[in-house]
Amino acid sequence: MAFTLKINGTPHEVDVDGDIPVLWVLRDVLGMTGTKFGCGQALCGACTVHLDGQPVRSCQTPVDSVGDSAITTIDAIGQTPEGAALQKAWLDLEVVQCGYCQSGQIMSAAALLKDTPKPTDDDIDAAMSGNVCRCGTYQRIRAAIKHAAGV
Numbered sequence: 001m002a003f004t005l006k007i008n009g010t011p012h013e014v015d016v017d018g019d020i021p022v023l024w025v026l027r028d029v030l031g032m033t034g035t036k037f038g039c040g041q042a043l044c045g046a047c048t049v050h051l052d053g054q055p056v057r058s059c060q061t062p063v064d065s066v067g068d069s070a071i072t073t074i075d076a077i078g079q080t081p082e083g084a085a086l087q088k089a090w091l092d093l094e095v096v097q098c099g100y101c102q103s104g105q106i107m108s109a110a111a112l113l114k115d116t117p118k119p120t121d122d123d124i125d126a127a128m129s130g131n132v133c134r135c136g137t138y139q140r141i142r143a144a145i146k147h148a149a150g151v
Contacts, residue, residue: 003063007032008076018064022056023047025063026073034074034103038132045131048104049073055111057130074103082113085148093144097135105131109145118151 005012005025014029026032026049035058038046042057049058050072077083086109089095096102105128112119112127119127124142133141 001064003066005063005066005071006068007071008073009070014063016063019062021059022049022061022063022066022071023058026058026071032073032075036100036103038101038104043130043132044101045104045108046101048107048131050077050107050111053111053114055108072107074107077107077110080110080114082110082148086110086113086144089144089148093140093147095137095140095144097137101131101133101135105133105141109141109148112145113149118149119145 001018002013002015005014012030014025016025016029023035023037026035035049036046037059038044040059042060045057047057047059048055051061051066052069078087083106086106090102090106108128108131112123116123121142124145128141
């Protein structure tokens with residue numbers, strides 16, 4: 001089936017089955033590998049993208065459910081004020097260890113800051129609870145979110 005997906009502000013025509021997850025369209029069809037595969041069951045958050053500004057797990061979001069919604073990936077989140085501030089904070093505070101989960105972490109954090117510009121620890125915990133970091137950099141992630149928010 002043919003779909004036109006608006007990804008990072010650019011339309012992309014793809015011919016795939018409608019039940020294919022957005023993650024595989026991004027990675028395998030379009031070659032956009034910034035979004036990572038983690039668990040395949042929407043439990044780890046590594047595959048997080050924004051759908052009309054809201055974080056979703058792309059491994060469980062079928063392409064036929066996207067419709068006219070805009071998809072934003074880690075490849076373009078730095079073009080938003082929240083994303084740029086978070087990417088800088090991630091570097092300034094040396095958040096990353098292995099880095100595998102970080103694209104999903106930043107995507108969830110960017111959605112948080114867009115909706116809650118000055119988050120509390122409880123806000124951060126709630127927004128980030130679906131993102132797993134096997135290296136355990138949770139304290140640095142929280143510090144970077146606060147740094148990006150100026151709190």
